[in-house]
Amino acid sequence: MHSPPPEGENASAASGGGRCRVTFTAQFLALLLVALPSCRQHMANEPRYTTFQESGFFPNGSSARALPEGTVPQERELNTLLVKGTVNGQPAPEFPFPVTLQVLRQGQQRFDIFCTPCHDHLGTGQGMAVRRGFREPPSFHIDRLRTAPPGYFFNVITNGSGLMPSYASQIPARDRWAIIAYVRALQLSWSASAADVPPDELKKLQDQQQ
Numbered sequence: 001m002h003s004p005p006p007e008g009e010n011a012s013a014a015s016g017g018g019r020c021r022v023t024f025t026a027q028f029l030a031l032l033l034v035a036l037p038s039c040r041q042h043m044a045n046e047p048r049y050t051t052f053q054e055s056g057f058f059p060n061g062s063s064a065r066a067l068p069e070g071t072v073p074q075e076r077e078l079n080t081l082l083v084k085g086t087v088n089g090q091p092a093p094e095f096p097f098p099v100t101l102q103v104l105r106q107g108q109q110r111f112d113i114f115c116t117p118c119h120d121h122l123g124t125g126q127g128m129a130v131r132r133g134f135r136e137p138p139s140f141h142i143d144r145l146r147t148a149p150p151g152y153f154f155n156v157i158t159n160g161s162g163l164m165p166s167y168a169s170q171i172p173a174r175d176r177w178a179i180i181a182y183v184r185a186l187q188l189s190w191s192a193s194a195a196d197v198p199p200d201e202l203k204k205l206q207d208q209q210q
Contacts, residue, residue: 083173085158091151097174099181107182110175114167123186135163140183141190153180 049055055063081087082096097103112121120127123140130136138145157176160166171179194202 085151085154091149093149103178103181107178110179111182140187146187150180
């Protein structure tokens with residue numbers, strides 16, 4: 001059985017108890033809101049050194065410690081051909097690593113992401129951005145670019161050229177080389193004949209056409 005609702009003094013007492021609980025909850029929340037900013041301010045005021053500030057902790061009075069001799073950033077690459085694309089100050093005539101099928105696939109994937117909007121999937125310079133009014137880039141299949149060394153393309157991707165911006169911050173050096181390898185594959189396929197295809201691969205292509 002359910003008890004009847006409180007009446008008279010009992011009802012007032014019940015109502016007063018409810019108000020006490022609401023008041024206590026409100027006070028607790030108010031204290032919590034006051035305490036949070038004070039914690040943040042305490043953390044902001046913790047002892048710390050500003051740039052070039054002196055310190056009495058170390059004998060030389062410097063608050064910053066020099067890095068051990070020979071220390072380099074973890075992401076730094078010591079292969080200058082890989083990161084600069086040059087040999088003796090000139091565009092590199094070769095790749096810094098062997099061009100494998102895996103490299104070509106990686107290059108195709110990156111090319112599709114970064115290059116096709118302007119250069120299209122065949123490298124003819126008729127990408128979607130060009131169709132929408134952007135200036136047309138040169139085709140990869142003109143003689144000047146067919147004979148350009150790989151280091152030339154690396155420099156263009158790294159530093160930009162004309163309206164093309166630098167992609168150094170978006171594409172790691174190894175991926176830039178992979179893209180160049182794929183561009184070379186596109187250039188080769190543009191003028192390749194059946195005689196250039198290995199016999200076993202040619203047979204596969206012929207079987208697919210049947």
